[in-house]
Every structure is written in structure tokens, then in C-alpha cells.
Amino acid sequence: MNKMVLMFSRSDVLNKKIPNDLLGVYYFLNHQDNILYIGKSVDVRKRISQHLAKGRKRLVNTFHKLKVKKLHSELESLLFESQEIKKYRPIFNRRLRRYKSHISLLTSKDPRGYHFYKLADDVNEQLLISFFSKRDAKKFILNLTQKHNLCEKINGLDKSPKSCFQYHLRNCNGACVGLEDKTKYNLRFKESFENILLYPNDCKLVFVNSKTYVIIKNNKVCEFGVEPISKWVIKYPSRDEIRIINTFKNRLGERVKQIKL
Known part of the structure; x- marks a missing residue:
């Protein structure tokens, strides 16, 4: 054997x-x-x-x-x-x-036009990241919110009736009370969204610490392995592979090298 x-x-x-x-x-x-x-x-x-x-x-x-x-x-x-x-x-x-219960991370837009993150209790086929608990999901949203200077109230993390607590500390630009231009706010939201998801096409991703690589063509994983000892061809492609990669990347924060093919 x-x-x-x-x-x-x-x-x-x-x-x-x-x-x-x-x-x-x-x-x-x-x-x-x-x-x-x-x-x-x-x-x-x-x-x-x-x-x-x-x-x-x-x-x-x-x-x-x-x-x-x-x-x-x-x-x-x-x-x-x-x-x-x-x-x-x-x-x-x-x-x-x-x-099996998963928590899905989705995006939406409020009536005033500000984009925000929200959670759902199942895996939506259109998203590329999910969590096993709401605690982990909310922690992830909080990190994104702080890193990209988004509003905790708009992202559902602050339940204050009016402005969020961070606005009083001058850490929020006032989107929660309509003071920040939505175009500027949504640009930062877009940056945060792109920070989560990979949109690679015809490239090789190498996870530096583990030497694990994946080859992506036409936005689908077609091969993966560990250099230089293993190589596997994807025979049953789906969105699952990209979702697995993104969830893994965001959970561990391992450095990823992208090589254009």
C-alpha cells in the first residue's frame, strides 16, 4: 500500500x-x-x-x-x-x-446608500467566506471596520439609537448620522471588501509558510499541492475551493505570494 x-x-x-x-x-x-x-x-x-x-x-x-x-x-x-x-x-x-450551521458574511446597502456587512445563518452560494460562529464573524467585521475606518453602527456592531460611540471619540467620520459623503465612505468599504476576497485570474497563489500552492484559471482553482512534494488536479470544480482559500487566508493571516501565469 x-x-x-x-x-x-x-x-x-x-x-x-x-x-x-x-x-x-x-x-x-x-x-x-x-x-x-x-x-x-x-x-x-x-x-x-x-x-x-x-x-x-x-x-x-x-x-x-x-x-x-x-x-x-x-x-x-x-x-x-x-x-x-x-x-x-x-x-x-x-x-x-x-x-451543519455556518455563518455567512454578506454585503448590502442601507436606504441612504451606505454599504455595510451583515450576517446570515446559512452558506450563500454567492459569497466566498463563512464562519463557524457569530462571535468569530463579528470579530472579523470589527477588524475590517477598524482597519478601513468604517462605521460600527452601519455595520451592525453598535446598537446606539443615533450616532455610534466611536463618533463621539472622533474615530468615525459620521456616516451613522449622515455627515460623511456616502461616495467617500463606499470607496473605503470597497477597499475593505477587496481585502477579504481574492479575485484572481490566471495566477498561482503560494502560501509562504506552508509552501502550499493553488493555481487559479478563469476564477476557478484547477490545481493545488505543496511544493515540491505534491500536486493534485481539481476534477470537481465549484465555488467551494475559492471559499476555502479565502476563509483559510482570513483566519490565519498567512502571507500569500501571487504569481501571474
Whole structure:
């Protein structure tokens, strides 16, 4: 068997014989080697222990063995997992997707013409970033608001009835009370929006610390890997790949080098 693929019996899993610090994508298999569930982790042993402790009982009771595909970085694992789920469509991944809650970051415009960020409780196909909790999402909006001198009230972070608290501290230009020209405000909003999302076309992105790369053509990821040791071709393209990259980039803030192709 490929040295990058490890197999563990049900007994191995229950007796915690999975090695420490194992990064990659894992597969719960039944007696017929059909894939029940696909997941990924930077620490597979720890993640499997969580499945056993508080996972879905039917999955835990049904699996016969565990397969682990060793990979080299978190982003590589995220993209590889996404492709494998699309390829095999495991039954427990489909069921969990119905209940898994994500917080989506959307944009809108108020009646006065000021653009703002808002949150929704599901993943909208048109957006490129999502969060697992409202706390993380609001923290992200706050960082954008402060970095680009936007208004906390307009972005839904300040519930004051009139001007926001930052306006009294002279940190807000008064958009909340209509004092700032909306054109100037919306230009800064546009800058903040472009800071979140990648709109690459025909380029290679390299995440410097992990040496993970992705190649994007026509605004879709077509290849990814870790230089110089792995290379994967995207066979099931969708918006998911760009969303994964943007969420990863904004969560960890890893330096990204962009190379025009």
C-alpha cells in the first residue's frame, strides 16, 4: 500500500493506536470498504477521539476500519477533503451537511446608500467566506471596520439609537448620522471588501509558510499541492475551493505570494 495511506482496524481506533501529529484526510469504512464519512484534521488522532466521544452513534457503531491519507498542510487537506467528498458523496457527510450551521458574511446597502456587512445563518452560494460562529464573524467585521475606518453602527456592531460611540471619540467620520459623503465612505468599504476576497485570474497563489500552492484559471482553482512534494488536479470544480482559500487566508493571516501565469 502507498506509504502515504495508513489503515487502522476498528480495534486500533477504539484502543487509540493512531499515531500522534498525523495530518491529513481520514475515511470511515464499513465491512464492504464503502466510505461512510470523510473528514480532515491537523491532528487525526485527536479528531477521531472526538468522533468516538460525541459523534453520531450510527457512524461510530457501523464503521469497520479507518483509512488515513497523509498530507502536508492544513490547506492541502481542506481542498483534498472537499474533492473527495464530491467524488464519493459519503452518506454521513450528506446527512451532516443538512444540520451543519455556518455563518455567512454578506454585503448590502442601507436606504441612504451606505454599504455595510451583515450576517446570515446559512452558506450563500454567492459569497466566498463563512464562519463557524457569530462571535468569530463579528470579530472579523470589527477588524475590517477598524482597519478601513468604517462605521460600527452601519455595520451592525453598535446598537446606539443615533450616532455610534466611536463618533463621539472622533474615530468615525459620521456616516451613522449622515455627515460623511456616502461616495467617500463606499470607496473605503470597497477597499475593505477587496481585502477579504481574492479575485484572481490566471495566477498561482503560494502560501509562504506552508509552501502550499493553488493555481487559479478563469476564477476557478484547477490545481493545488505543496511544493515540491505534491500536486493534485481539481476534477470537481465549484465555488467551494475559492471559499476555502479565502476563509483559510482570513483566519490565519498567512502571507500569500501571487504569481501571474
